Amino acid sequence: MATGRTHRPATRSRGIPEATVARLPLYLRALTALSERSVPTVSSEELAAAAGVNSAKLRKDFSYLGSYGTRGVGYDVEYLVYQISRELGLTQDWPVVIVGIGNLGAALANYGGFASRGFRVAALIDADPAMAGKPVAGMPVQHTDDLEKIIEENGVSIGVIATPAGAAQQVSERLIAAGVTSILNFAPTVLSVPEGVDVRKVDLSIELQILAFHEQRKAGEGSGGAGADVDADTEPGADAAAGAAPVAAVEPPAGRAAAAAAAARKGGPEGDVPAVMPA
Amino acid sequence: MATGRTHRPATRSRGIPEATVARLPLYLRALTALSERSVPTVSSEELAAAAGVNSAKLRKDFSYLGSYGTRGVGYDVEYLVYQISRELGLTQDWPVVIVGIGNLGAALANYGGFASRGFRVAALIDADPAMAGKPVAGMPVQHTDDLEKIIEENGVSIGVIATPAGAAQQVSERLIAAGVTSILNFAPTVLSVPEGVDVRKVDLSIELQILAFHEQRKAGEGSGGAGADVDADTEPGADAAAGAAPVAAVEPPAGRAAAAAAAARKGGPEGDVPAVMPA
DNA sequence: CACTGTGAACACTTTCACAGCT
DNA sequence: AGCTGTGAAAGTGTTCACAGTG
Structure with missing residues (x-):
């Protein structure tokens, strides 16, 4: 239980970490697919692969729900589907x-x-x-x-x-x-x-901007002020250059006045980032 | 995302934490709104409120980009807009x-x-x-x-x-x-x-399921520990709310066989969680 | 004095590695 | 033998609190 910050009631620890909660739907989806194929049991390794996480994380996540697996065997698919559904509140409408x-x-x-x-x-x-x-x-x-x-x-x-x-x-x-x-x-x-x-x-637009950030890193940036692409985000195993990323040079930093002008120019026709849909 | 491998070059790196990157678009949006109202400067406190985060976090985030503020005054809106845009790679198309x-x-x-x-x-x-x-x-x-x-x-x-x-x-x-x-x-x-x-x-559906989880907590379960909710983002306002949440009781756990049966009953008409749109 | 910038404390998350059960 | 469940270590993110500066 580690450092209980304040006193958590020592009852059955109902405190499922937020990060775990966010993954439960992922597990549930993978399990549902297995269930449809009538697969009776899965190991943490298999299920983790299907959900796109690693097995240690998955086991830790499940450990917050209880001990629903069988050592030496794995997890009963139907049973887990039910338990996770229940935990997520999906047994009600x-x-x-x-x-x-x-x-x-x-x-x-x-x-x-x-x-x-x-x-x-x-x-x-x-x-x-x-x-x-x-x-x-x-x-x-x-x-x-x-x-x-x-x-x-x-x-x-x-x-x-x-x-x-x-x-x-x-x-x-x-x-x-x-x-x-x-x-x-x-x-x-x-x-x-x-x-x-x-x-x-x-x-x-937030998601796209986050992608753009990483995309920018991959593209050029080999030299100069910004430093090397430290965060070895991944090896360019498959050659990132393939897509001929846009080359438009970033305007160099300048005095505040100039920078402000440059920034102002960017002001789009629309106001703030507009709504997703028109009506 | 990137298996961070072994040693990180101790050089004062350009490594902006992922959590910070994810918030930059939020700051940018708030700043753009200020810019349109021709507000020249903001304090970390004001900007944080507009972006829905707390000011310490915002200052820490900005500190990864550099020292773009002025002590005793705040941040120059246009200048920051430009710096964040550049960092996110939005100065290119x-x-x-x-x-x-x-x-x-x-x-x-x-x-x-x-x-x-x-x-x-x-x-x-x-x-x-x-x-x-x-x-x-x-x-x-x-x-x-x-x-x-x-x-x-x-x-x-x-x-x-x-x-x-x-x-x-x-x-x-x-x-x-x-x-x-x-x-x-x-x-x-x-x-x-x-x-x-x-x-x-x-x-x-993942987002909805996460909401359902917390919703379920609010509904019944009054006795147990977990009281706080997810994200205490903004300032507490009126505590009002008081909605009538659904009260349907969760079916009690049962032996594995019974549980499996219950789970099986849930199998939807469609296959896996279907696509968002019919193409 | 007001407000930024940041070390240090704290909290949360992931990963490791292995004990323990079937 | 094989796989789960979990302490403990490592890594990441957040908050505190205050030194430093315009």
């Missing part, structure tokens, strides 16, 4: 609402994996009156005016926000006031929410 | 291709923030011949047959996969063979790629 039915919202609504795993789309909500009543994914879009009613009547506690950035904060406040306590936010904004409400964020 | 133009692919193609920040959609690619030529986001969809040609001609090094799960691995292999070295994967599969290729994953 979670009604969710999707707010903002643009391209992205529609894509989410059509997402099959939703229904198959304990989640049920209870309603699609959009602010555009022209959308109201239109069927999306076999379900009529409802107007934002009814948001509170919909949340309450369906006992919704998880909301998905797929609105433009400008609307997201307000939508989140209405969702929360109506009883939602978990939000999955696709709008490119930081939501500020009261304690006790969980927010997870999915943000395309 | 990154052509990207999107493969799989279903609902999600179309949503991504229409995503405005793409273009405004160093990323340019070079092509939309889909396997459906019926899609070929159709305009999406003002751009004709091209057929998968031409994938390699498109990648090479445009010098694309970043690919976005928005295909069904079943196609993702193969698509990634073709992208990589053609020169792509960074992939943003929206398909619910673990991609296996050679060393030197970065993959980032965006997965709706």
Whole structure:
């Protein structure tokens, strides 16, 4: 148990590390695939490979759930599927609402994996009156005016926000006031929410920017100010140059005034990073 | 990602921690907003609040980039925008291709923030011949047959996969063979790629499952230890919330046979967690 | 004085390596 | 013999608190 920070009740340690929780869905997916192929048992090694992690990590993760394996044999697939599902709360049904039915919202609504795993789309909500009543994914879009009613009547506690950035904060406040306590936010904004409400964020441009950072490292940078590509991110086993990365030279640093000008030029036509979808 | 091997050169390295890299886009977004309001300087405290992190973390993050602030004053907004953009590689143009133009692919193609920040959609690619030529986001969809040609001609090094799960691995292999070295994967599969290729994953059902886990904690389970929640990001506001969360009790554990049966019952109609979009 | 920049403490995560069970 | 489960070590990330500076 290591250093218990404050006093954790010595009961069955219910404290599953966040990093482990984030991997459970991965294991579950791999296990489900095995289950469909009627594979009865897996070793930590096999399952880890399927989930894309290493086996020590997997075993450690499972050890937080309990001792569900059999030494010398491995894990019973069906049993583990059940245990992980239960741990994740997927043995109950979670009604969710999707707010903002643009391209992205529609894509989410059509997402099959939703229904198959304990989640049920209870309603699609959009602010555009022209959308109201239109069927999306076999379900009529409802107007934002009814948001509170919909949340309450369906006992919704998880909301998905797929609105433009400008609307997201307000939508989140209405969702929360109506009883939602978990939000999955696709709008490119930081939501500020009261304690006790969980927010997870999915943000395309952040992901791309992180990729660009690493991509830049791979490309050139052999010499000069920035130093060698220290973080031996990986060996260029397969020649990174193949793709002829863009060569545009980075403008050299300059005095603050000049730099500021350069930065200002970048200001796009749109305001802040705009919303993922237009309506 | 990179198996960090043995000794790290003790040179005061350019090694920016991954966690910091992941936050730079957040800072950049907040700074861009300030820049548009012509705010000349920010303190770490203010900027941190806008980005949803705490100020110590922000200062530490910036310290990896260099000393870009002024003691007693704060940071010059324009200057920081430029420095972070440069660090992230956004001063150059990154052509990207999107493969799989279903609902999600179309949503991504229409995503405005793409273009405004160093990323340019070079092509939309889909396997459906019926899609070929159709305009999406003002751009004709091209057929998968031409994938390699498109990648090479445009010098694309970043690919976005928005295909069904079943196609993702193969698509990634073709992208990589053609020169792509960074992939943003929206398909619910673990991609296996050679060393030197970065993959980032965006997965709706994983995010929902993580939310469900925490949601479940909030609902029942009042007695046990774990009380705190995930991410205490912003300042505590009103504690309100108080939603009526679903109360359905989790089925009690049972003997292995019974549990397995229960688990089996859950097997969804669809195969594995299906793709986000139908292509 | 206000605010940055940073060493040092602390907390969390991953990895190692092996004891222990079947 | 084979594989799980887990302490302990190593590595990463976060927070504290204050020295240093404009």
